Amino acid sequence: MRNDPSADFNAAFKAAFDSTVSSRIIETVPKVPDHEFSRRYRRKMRKLERRSLYAPAYGGGIRFDKVPPEKGSFKKVSLKKLFTYALIAAILAALTALSVGAARDLYKKFFMTSFDTHTVVKSADFENAPETIEDVYVITKLPEGIKLVFENEISETTPEAVHFYQNDTYQFSFAQYVKCYHDINVNTENNPMSNIEINGYDGYIIDLGNDEYYISWDNGEYIFDISGNIGKNALIELAESVQKVEN
Amino acid sequence: MLSIYLAAIDAPEEKSKFKKLYQLYEQDMFKTAYEILKTDFDSEDAVHMAFTNIIKHMEKITETDSPRTRGYLLITVRHTALKVLEMRNKIVRTGNTPAERLDDFDLEEYVISGIEAERLAAVLKTLPLEHYEILFLEIYMDMSITEISEVLGITYEAAKKRLQRAKKKFGEMAKEEFENAE
Numbered sequence: 001m002r003n004d005p006s007a008d009f010n011a012a013f014k015a016a017f018d019s020t021v022s023s024r025i026i027e028t029v030p031k032v033p034d035h036e037f038s039r040r041y042r043r044k045m046r047k048l049e050r051r052s053l054y055a056p057a058y059g060g061g062i063r064f065d066k067v068p069p070e071k072g073s074f075k076k077v078s079l080k081k082l083f084t085y086a087l088i089a090a091i092l093a094a095l096t097a098l099s100v101g102a103a104r105d106l107y108k109k110f111f112m113t114s115f116d117t118h119t120v121v122k123s124a125d126f127e128n129a130p131e132t133i134e135d136v137y138v139i140t141k142l143p144e145g146i147k148l149v150f151e152n153e154i155s156e157t158t159p160e161a162v163h164f165y166q167n168d169t170y171q172f173s174f175a176q177y178v179k180c181y182h183d184i185n186v187n188t189e190n191n192p193m194s195n196i197e198i199n200g201y202d203g204y205i206i207d208l209g210n211d212e213y214y215i216s217w218d219n220g221e222y223i224f225d226i227s228g229n230i231g232k233n234a235l236i237e238l239a240e241s242v243q244k245v246e247n
Numbered sequence: 248m249l250s251i252y253l254a255a256i257d258a259p260e261e262k263s264k265f266k267k268l269y270q271l272y273e274q275d276m277f278k279t280a281y282e283i284l285k286t287d288f289d290s291e292d293a294v295h296m297a298f299t300n301i302i303k304h305m306e307k308i309t310e311t312d313s314p315r316t317r318g319y320l321l322i323t324v325r326h327t328a329l330k331v332l333e334m335r336n337k338i339v340r341t342g343n344t345p346a347e348r349l350d351d352f353d354l355e356e357y358v359i360s361g362i363e364a365e366r367l368a369a370v371l372k373t374l375p376l377e378h379y380e381i382l383f384l385e386i387y388m389d390m391s392i393t394e395i396s397e398v399l400g401i402t403y404e405a406a407k408k409r410l411q412r413a414k415k416k417f418g419e420m421a422k423e424e425f426e427n428a429e
Contacts, residue, residue: 010386017387020319020371021413024379029275029280029321037273041291048299149286150331166288 039212042169043187075158097195107195109202109218117189121216126179129221133161137176137224141241143234165228169215172228172235174242182223186214198239200225205232215239267311268301278330279321293331298398299326300397307388319388321379323398330400370421378413385410 042210111124123129127174133154150164159181163174177184186193186206196205196215208227213235216225226239273294280293300323301308308316371379384390384398396406 012364012367013386016367016371017318017383018314019364019368020379021314021383021387023372024376025318025321025383026275026314028279030278032278032281034274035277035281035287035290038278038287041295044295045298048295048302150289150292164288166286171288192366211308 111220118185119188123179123182129179136245137242140243170230174226276324279324283328293328297327326399370424378416381413
C-alpha cells in the first residue's frame with residue numbers, strides 16, 4: 001500500500017516542530033520571578049470567563065453539551081402544570097419589573113440588569129447622543145508623576161476612547177463611550193454601588209475594595225468611566241476634571 | 248477567584264481544559280508580554296487579550312499540557328503584546344511592503360517530498376522567527392489564514408502574504424540544506 005505523500009510531509013513537518021518548539025519559543029521566556037496579578041486583571045478575566053460561554057468554540061452561545069431533542073420527543077405538559085408555570089412566570093415578571101423600575105429611578109441615565117456576580121449597564125437615554133466619538137474628552141488635572149501608558153486609536157467607527165495611566169504605585173483607566181453602544185458588565189459581586197453626581201451629571205460609584213473605585217457618569221453626550229486604586233476622593237477629583245478638548 | 252473564572256464553563260472536560268491553560272501558562276505569558284511592554288499594567292492587558300483570542304480557537308488545543316500548546320499560547324501573547332505596543336506608540340501595522348507580490352507558493356512541491364523530520368527541524372532551527380511562527384500556526388496548529396490573521400493581529404491579505412514569504416524562505420533554506428547534505 002502506498003502512503004499519502006501529503007500526509008507524510010505534514011507528519012514530518014509536525015515532528016520537526018515537536019523537536020524545535022522548545023528552543024525557538026518556549027526557552028525564550030525570560031527567567032524572572034512570578035508575577036502577582038492585580039485585582040483589575042482578575043476582574044477582567046472574570047468578564048472573559050462569562051463571555052467565553054458565548055464564544056464560537058463553545059457553540060456560539062448554545063451549550064455544547066446539550067443536544068437538541070429529537071423530533072417527537074417533547075414531553076406533554078398538563079393544563080394544570082401549564083397554568084402553574086404561567087403563574088410563576090407572571091410573578092417573576094412582575095418582580096423583575098419592580099426591581100428594574102427601582103434601579104431606573106436611582107440611575108435615570110442607565111439601564112441596569114443585576115446578576116449574582118455583576119450588573120449589566122447600558123445607556124437608557126441615547127437617542128440624541130452622538131453615534132461616534134466626535135468630541136474627545138480628557139482628564140485635565142493629572143496627579144504629578146502619573147503617565148499615560150496606553151490609549152487606543154480613534155476612528156469613525158470606534159465606540160470608545162480608552163486611556164490607561166500609571167506610576168509605580170497607582171494606576172487608573174479613563175474611558176469615553178458612545179452611548180448607543182455602551183454595554184458593559186460591572187463587578188457588583190460583594191461590591192456596593194451607589195449614585196453620585198459628577199459636575200451635576202448622573203452617575204454611579206462602585207467600591208471595589210482596597211481603595212479601588214469605579215465611577216461612571218453620563219454628561220448627556222457620552223458616558224464616561226474612570227477606575228483605579230488612587231482612592232475615592234482623588235478619583236472623583238479626576239472625574240470632575242474631565243473636559244472636552246477644544247479644536 | 249479561579250473558581251469564579253472557571254464556573255462559566257459548565258462541561259467538566261472543558262472546565263478542566265481551561266483551568267489547566269490558565270494555571271499552566273499565565274505566568275509565562277505575562278513574562279513574555281512584559282519583556283516587550285515593560286509595564287505590569289500593559290502586560291496584564293496583553294495576557295487578557297491573548298486569552299480572549301485563544302478562547303476563539305479552543306478547538307485547536309487538543310492537549311493542554313504540551314509544548315505545542317505552550318508554543319501556541321506564547322506566540323499569541325507575543326503578538327498581542329506587539330499590537331499593544333504599536334497602539335501605545337500609535338504605529339499602524341501595514342504588514343507588507345505594497346510593491347511586493349508573491350504568487351501562491353506550494354511548499355510541498357518546492358521542498359523535496361518524503362523529507363525526514365530531522366532535516367526539516369534543522370532548517371526550522373535557523374529560520375527567522377517571524378517565518379517560524381507563521382508556519383507553526385499553519386502547519387503545527389492547523390490554522391486557516393483567517394485564524395492566523397486573528398492571532399497575529401493583521402489583515403487576511405497580510406497574513407496570506409506573510410505565509411507565502413515564510414514558505415518561500417523555508418523552501419530556499421531547505422533546498423540549500425539538502426544540497427549541502429548530499
